[in-house]
Amino acid sequence: MFPTICVVSDSVGLTGQSIARAASVQFGVESPHVEVLSKVRSFDQIERFLTEQVEVAQRERGDRRVLLFYTLVTSRLADRLAGYLGENPHILGVDIMSPALSAIAQVSGITPSQVPGKLHVANQQYFSRVEAVEFTIAHDDGRNPQDLVKADIVLLGVSRSSKTPLSIYLSQQGYKVANVPLDMQTEPPAELYDVDPTRLFGLMTTPDVLVDIRKRRLGTAATVAAAGRYADPEYVYQDLEDARAFMRRLGCIVVHTERRAVEETAQEILRYFERAHPPQAI
Structure with missing residues (x-):
């Protein structure tokens, strides 16, 4: 037996x-x-x-x-x-x-x-990071706006302002991140007004940097009139101004991303975030 x-x-x-x-x-x-x-x-x-x-x-x-x-x-x-x-x-x-x-x-x-219990704590941290990454992927580019209040951090910004790379990087640190695109043709989700402003971060860059990024993103399609407008300096300038005005209305924290590594921008976001939401001691 x-x-x-x-x-x-x-x-x-x-x-x-x-x-x-x-x-x-x-x-x-x-x-x-x-x-x-x-x-x-x-x-x-x-x-x-x-x-x-x-x-x-x-x-x-x-x-x-x-x-x-x-x-x-x-x-x-x-x-x-x-x-x-x-x-x-x-x-x-x-x-x-x-x-x-x-x-x-x-x-x-x-x-x-x-x-x-140190191994158990480490395992808990691992699974928390996995959960954060899964949440972030499910809430990329404005998806599932009904869950915005469940996010640790919500990133706002115009197209090509580093929303997705920042979201993924922060999620790998264990933060549940949602990101919402801002553009002049689309009304932002009303759920943004329900999010604690200390969890809202507006990503801002300069028009010249953004024009260059968008042109490189378009490649040969930049010669097409409709696509070329996306990288037109006047359009880009207005896109950024509208986004900035909306960020002011929300009262969110504005962080500049131009010519900065993802890690640098993430650290600035986390400094603000952890000041308002101090990490809990294990």
Whole structure:
């Protein structure tokens, strides 16, 4: 009979569970029964848990032996458990974390922090970034304006003012970003007026820079009258003036993008944003 595997952790226990399953597969068992005690803060919790598991093993299998995988980054708990296991040989314990921590500390000369749950926090941050990127892609170029109030940051600007590159860059830092194009032929979405102005950022550039960018964007199509108007200096100037007036009405923060790397503009936006919305401590 394949044994129940007990996992004890001062975090959520995902590492112990993963290793338990990976090892079990080598015995032809893809879904072993795993009992988890997570977020341990005292040895009394561990002792009660193991006593209960020994009783269950005795009752169900007539065998007091218990298999334990434990991941305790707190040396006080890990040492206490190691001593307990020495006094209770019917509990076979596998210390997953301590040898790894000791090896890294020995080679690096760095003392481990012994803060439980750091990997879980890192995973949460990873998935938050993925969610932010997905949100940003779904709200690029004015799409889904009904969700503008859900965005961390909303970027406004005329065509070719770096809205999309900035949005993607900021989303990779974990911010949900929506961007809305401004042009003289289209009425901006009314939902913009519902967004907190400290989350609204208007992207502005100079007419000469924008004319040059639009001409390069058009390529040979610039000779066509309708397309050429898009890069006409007078049209571009008016496009920017109308956008600037709208940004003033919204009360949003205006940030210049001309001749700046995406990273530079993003840092300026984040300075304003984090001043109004200080990041929460982890």
